Amino acid sequence: MLPPELATQLRLAFDDDRDAETFLLRLERYGPDLVESLQMVYGDRAAGLLDGLIEVMLHAFHNRPPDLRRLDEARLLRPDWLQTPDMVGYVAYTDRFAGTLQGVRGRLDYLKGLGVRYLHLMPLLKPREGENDGGYAVQDYRAVRPDLGSMDDLSALARDLHAEGMSLVLDLVLNHVAREHEWAQKARAGDPRYRAYFHVYPDRTQPDAYEATLPEVFPEFAPGNFTWDEALGGWVWTTFNTYQWDLNWANPEVFQEFVDIILYLANRGVDVFRLDAIAFLWKRLGTDCQNQPEVHWLTRALRAATRIVAPAVAFKAEAIVAPAQLIHYLGTRAHHGKVSDMAYHNSLMVQLWSSLASRDTTLFREALQAFSPKPTNTTWGMYVRCHDDIGWAISDEDAARAGLNGEAHRRFLSDFYSGVFPGTFARGLVFGFNAQTGDRRISGTAASLAGLEMALETGDEVGVSTAIARLRLLHAVILGFGGVPLLYMGDELALLNDYGFQNVPEHAADNRWVHRPQMDWALAAQAREDVNSPAGRMYAWLQKLIQARAATPHLHASVESRAVYSPDPRVLLLRRDHPLGSFVGVYNFSHEDVSFPTEVLREHLGDQAEDRLGGGRLTFARATLRLEPYRAMWLVQPA
Structure with a gap:
């Protein structure tokens, strides 16, 4: 429960009793997650940070548009909105898909015809000019890349998407900003407050100590993890490129800045934030500085703060890490189900x-x-x-x-x-x-x-x-x-x-553009x-x-897919146990016909099954089932 004095104080910030009740109920629900997470990361500094965060959240709550407030209520009533079988995503670069944000609005019929309900537009917030790591070197989180449109265009696209039952997904780069970002420029100008937003060292002593256990992400064109900056008079941490400065998340002010940014973009209509480079946020000497425990506390705190203001918003973790580490980005033990809503x-x-x-x-x-x-x-x-x-x-x-x-x-x-x-x-x-x-x-x-x-x-x-x-x-x-x-x-x-x-100067050095047509x-x-x-x-x-x-309701994401034994190594079997019955995906990964023993399928499905891809009903009376090269089957128990 909230302290009575805090609830009384917060009510004074509202003209409408219903708004006050909504905010306080959400604060009561998600506030403990927020407070605990902040305390685990920032210790005694958490109390002072919380005061600033509540001010930021109140401001964003008051400015949340009515249509998005309605979406908040709808998704609170349907918390599995990201898990339903009709949820299919489409990922594109705005300019390469339709030129501009206005152009994307004109192509929604194409996406709807395909069955898309979730549109991820690759980095479109204003990047630095020239090389920018495909847009991941952000100069301004509150502006759109000028050639793509404006923030008003982004909001208009979000409204159109929502009207068609689709969601807008945007990249949020958390680990670093462009060297040209306002924070970095102020740090270079000598402002100690903003210098503390980054990891800056006067000589190579600490960088060399870190480098002993740090991998190189782009060894060919961005070797090392630190860059000397003459204006700073120091070595700044640059994991990905010399022009991308890693942020110091041990500084509570960085956390508050990002809560403000997330809520600003949420109020522009963003439904899902792809948390870019999330694994790299916390630096610890003697480690590879990835997947540190503080990363999960920080993500949990960001999610809790966002839920208080905009519960329609979800987080997707871009954690391209080992399987043993990946599950932590969805939450284990104390974090179970409280970190990100989705992970790759x-x-x-x-x-x-x-x-x-x-x-x-x-x-x-x-x-x-x-x-x-x-x-x-x-x-x-x-x-x-x-x-x-x-x-x-x-x-x-x-x-x-x-x-x-x-x-x-x-x-x-x-x-x-x-x-x-x-x-x-x-x-x-x-x-x-x-x-x-x-x-x-x-x-x-x-x-x-x-x-x-x-x-x-x-x-x-x-x-x-x-x-x-x-x-x-x-x-x-x-x-x-x-x-x-x-x-x-x-x-x-x-x-x-x-x-x-290869003919585009800013792309030529990065052959990943070969698959970005x-x-x-x-x-x-x-x-x-x-x-x-x-x-x-x-x-x-x-x-x-x-x-x-x-x-096929069996494909609801709350149900787990399990790889089960297949007597033929060419064939993958994936089983899902849904209340309506079992689902078995059968996939032949070879260029050959496979005679697959039906007794294996009978163990999972009984004597017969419906094929949701091929149509019709199968009986397993014969000893084998023919699987043509690269055949896929979705088998479910008959109703």
Whole structure:
């Protein structure tokens, strides 16, 4: 309960008794999480910080638009709004998708026709000019990149999306700001308050001590983790690039600044914040400065503060970390279900491509079985590809249980998808080669990595069909896994690598732009008319998958997908136990016909099942079931 004197004091800040009651009830619900989290991070400084936070939250609450207040109430009544089977995401760069925010408003019918209910527009807050890490070097969190539009345009887009039953997702870079950000400029001008917003050291003593255990994120073009700045007269922490300055989250003022920013953007209509580089927030000597306990307390505190003002808003953790660490971003033990509402299942993406290359799902099964169950009020974000490179996040332990050598398998995958392994079908580029560790990440669109580019170049019609079958299989897995499947722009049309990035000076040094092509609207129109073209086949399949998914309650994200034993290593079995009955996803990751023993399916489903993808009812009277190359099935127990 709130102290009576605080409740009385806060009521004076309201003209409307109903508003006062709403704010106080939420403060009573989420305030303990906020206070405990702040105390765990800031100790005695938490009390002073709380006073400032309440002022920030009151200001944002009073300024929350009526339509968003209504959305708050609707989502409080439907807390699983991110978990329902009809929730499908689409990820795009604004300029490459439709030019501007106004242009995106004109393309909502396309998204609605595909079945999208969640639109993630890649970094669009005002970045520094020139190199800006694809928009992740933010200069101003309260302004839109000028060529894309304005904050008013963003609010108008959010309103249009909400009217169509869609949500707006935006990136929020928490770990760092651009060197040109107002805070950094004030620090460089000698303001001690803002100097304390960053990690600044007068000489190399402390940086060298940290470097002893710090990895390099971009060893090729941004080696080291510290940069000398003449104006500062010191070494500033720069994990990602020299122009991206890491923030000092041990300073309570940084926390308050971000609560203010989040609530400002929430009041502009943002529904979900993708918390970029969340794993890097807290620095601790003698560690790799990732996944520190304070990160989870800080995220929990940010979430609690946001829920008090804007409970319609959700957090998505961009934590591309080892599986054992990933679950903590959704919450374990004291944090259970109180950290982020959603996290990227990056291991799922890695295992998709691993199984496609090896035609063996044993490692896939072992990796999934090692995952701890997530809180039932949270959800995974699953994807075949994203804007980033593919890093082969395969643990040596998982590999060993699958009978593999982890290092050798990671090397095989890099060879396979960079196109140098004999017999490969993939066309990808090596990104971020680390000469010390041998680590090679991969860039490339899903279609080019799945073999479509090579097949089209050689005029191999069978190869074209096979590549489309691979893409269909991969998307069937992510849409049948539960959670929020995230479709990366152009994958619905099987867009190929765009090598034109090399001709754009600000992109040429970063080959990840090869899989960030311009949207081909002519091809999109053709795909809806010509269902026999590669684009048409892919688009029609995704529409079918999305419709089947929306009609399958077993895919609600509160239910966990479990990898179960398959007697044939080419076939992955994923089981979900829903109150309506069991769901089993059956996925053949090979280019061969598989005669699969039906007794295995009978153990999970009984004597018969409905196939939500192929249609009709199956009986398991015969000893085997034929699975064509790259076949996907969603089997449920009949009603």
